[in-house]
Amino acid sequence: MLLTANYSKKAQFKVQEMAFTVVAIIIFFGIGAVFLLLIVSDNLNSQVELQRAEEAKEIVRKIAVSPELAFTEKGCDSCLDMDKALALKNSEKYDDFWDLEYLKIITIYPNKSGECTKDNFPECQSITLIGEDEQDFGITQGTYVSLCRYEFKVLGYYRCELGKVMASGRNL
Amino acid sequence: MKNKKGFELSFGWLFSIIVGIAFISAAIYISTKVLDTSRDFQSAEDAKQIGVLLNPLETGIESSKSGVITFSTNTRTYFSCDNIGYFGNQGIGISSESSVGEEWRRPSVMSKFKGKYIFSGNYVEGEKMAVFVKPFYMPYKIADVMYAFSENEVFCFVDSPNYVEKDFSSLGIKGINISSNGECPRNSTTVCFSKTGCDIDVNPELRTVRKYKKTIYYAEDDNYALLYAAIFSEPGMYECQLKRLMKRNAALADIYLSKALSLSSRGCNSNLESEMVMYSNSTSKFNNTIEIRNVKDMSDEIKRRNDALNCKLF
Numbered sequence: 351m352l353l354t355a356n357y358s359k360k361a362q363f364k365v366q367e368m369a370f371t372v373v374a375i376i377i378f379f380g381i382g383a384v385f386l387l388l389i390v391s392d393n394l395n396s397q398v399e400l401q402r403a404e405e406a407k408e409i410v411r412k413i414a415v416s417p418e419l420a421f422t423e424k425g426c427d428s429c430l431d432m433d434k435a436l437a438l439k440n441s442e443k444y445d446d447f448w449d450l451e452y453l454k455i456i457t458i459y460p461n462k463s464g465e466c467t468k469d470n471f472p473e474c475q476s477i478t479l480i481g482e483d484e485q486d487f488g489i490t491q492g493t494y495v496s497l498c499r500y501e502f503k504v505l506g507y508y509r510c511e512l513g514k515v516m517a518s519g520r521n522l
Numbered sequence: 523m524k525n526k527k528g529f530e531l532s533f534g535w536l537f538s539i540i541v542g543i544a545f546i547s548a549a550i551y552i553s554t555k556v557l558d559t560s561r562d563f564q565s566a567e568d569a570k571q572i573g574v575l576l577n578p579l580e581t582g583i584e585s586s587k588s589g590v591i592t593f594s595t596n597t598r599t600y601f602s603c604d605n606i607g608y609f610g611n612q613g614i615g616i617s618s619e620s621s622v623g624e625e626w627r628r629p630s631v632m633s634k635f636k637g638k639y640i641f642s643g644n645y646v647e648g649e650k651m652a653v654f655v656k657p658f659y660m661p662y663k664i665a666d667v668m669y670a671f672s673e674n675e676v677f678c679f680v681d682s683p684n685y686v687e688k689d690f691s692s693l694g695i696k697g698i699n700i701s702s703n704g705e706c707p708r709n710s711t712t713v714c715f716s717k718t719g720c721d722i723d724v725n726p727e728l729r730t731v732r733k734y735k736k737t738i739y740y741a742e743d744d745n746y747a748l749l750y751a752a753i754f755s756e757p758g759m760y761e762c763q764l765k766r767l768m769k770r771n772a773a774l775a776d777i778y779l780s781k782a783l784s785l786s787s788r789g790c791n792s793n794l795e796s797e798m799v800m801y802s803n804s805t806s807k808f809n810n811t812i813e814i815r816n817v818k819d820m821s822d823e824i825k826r827r828n829d830a831l832n833c834k835l836f
Contacts, residue, residue: 361533361534364533364534364537365533365537368534368537368538368541372541375545394563397567401567401570401574404574405570405573405574408574408577408578409577411577412577412580415580415581416637417662417663417664417665417770417774418773418774418777420663422662422663422836423834423836431781433780433781433784433785434777434778434781436780436784437776437777437780437781437784438777440780441773441776441777443608443609443773443776444773446636447608447609447636447637448636448637449635449636468784471784500785500788500790500833501788502788502789502790502833506789506790506832506833
């Protein structure tokens with residue numbers, strides 16, 4: 351026995367019409383959501399970049415008084431201890447301590463060259479504590495400091511040179 | 523006989539109602555989620571901002587600093603502490619009072635800071651948060667420790683020693699009441715130094731602080747940083763932060779050991795190498811607040827020997 355169903359053509363047309371409308375509305379809202387997401391993510395990126403720069407600026411400003419780098423013998427507020435900096439360079443513990451992607455100490459005067467190691471210290475120009483020079487770190491902040499160390503010739507004395515600390519915040 | 527025909531609903535109506543309900547439900551769900559995400563994002567951003575705002579309070583050669591952080595609405599600032607990794611983490615989270623959804627939504631993400639040590643309760647509530655900072659030396663500077671509490675709170679110090687009175691009068695913090703006759707404002711947290719039975723009992727001879735029925739130990743450092751830490755923080759928070767400070771102390775001892783070796787190769791022998799190794803080992807294994815007494819003894823000995831050196835380590 352053959353069974354047949356008699357559907358109303360008008361009802362079928364209405365269902366199709368409704369389905370197309372629903373799909374069109376979904377596509378419309380979808381496109382709107384994509385645009386909204388693009389605007390929000392762009393806004394988020396610029397805020398993150400600003401936060402990174404602000405944080406790096408604060409860290410650079412305070413780095414000379416951080417116990418790991420401060421030159422404490424003479425109570426100097428913006429003096430860095432180069433002996434401690436060299437020790438810090440070889441310490442893995444501090445790789446992500448400051449939330450920085452790049453941190454470097456450079457001697458500006460007197461003129462010197464080369465990265466410092468235990469063998470060539472203090473006759474060297476820079477100590478890179480975090481990151482490598484070749485990479486792109488975005489906005490880099492810097493501040494001028496005195497780089498101090500103990501010198502021993504006939505009598506011991508403290509010697510300070512002009513230097514700069516450069517830093518860049520960590521990317522998210 | 524009842525009419526059984528009832529109300530006839532056409533297919534078009536039925537379809538529209540079902541799709542309409544689905545759309546409205548989806549819209550409500552999505553907008554709630556977007557609202558929650560935006561609150562989480564705002565809270566994470568605010569917490570990061572608090573961390574940045576606290577940076578200028580860190581001390582250089584000063585012995586203490588204080589400040590007030592003002593929020594635009596009633597805010598809860600959550601603080602957490604963990605000992606994960608080499609230095610552990612200070613967590614800061616922000617939650618603003620809201621009339622939509624949960625009144626206080628606990629921050630889902632805490633901003634983490636490795637170099638900050640905030641001694642407080644688990645959260646501070648109010649439009650204004652008082653913060654004061656003291657450098658912590660043992661024997662060299664280890665870190666700046668911060669103390670945070672709501673400006674709505676009142677701490678009443680009864681029979682406090684001179685150094686406590688001097689500290690708070692120079693810092694000028696609202697919410698700290700020094701009482702010499704034992705009378706304190708109602709609803710204040712009483713801190714007693716010469717008697718027991720107060721909210722916080724300090725025993726300066728034994729160097730203990732009793733709070734929430736728990737006894738914690740402190741050491742008398744140059745700036746009394748640990749005494750204030752024990753008073754202003756929740757005991758669990760104090761223990762965790764002290765362990766973090768000792769981890770940092772151990773890392774600094776390693777740096778000073780390297781410096782001692784470097785100086786000795788350049789003609790200045792400090793003979794402090796073995797002490798620094800022992801000090802580093804002892805502080806890295808720090809596990810209970812009572813051990814601070816032993817650390818303090820070792821620190822005093824290192825300080826005494828360093829002070830006698832020509833080329834000082836610190």
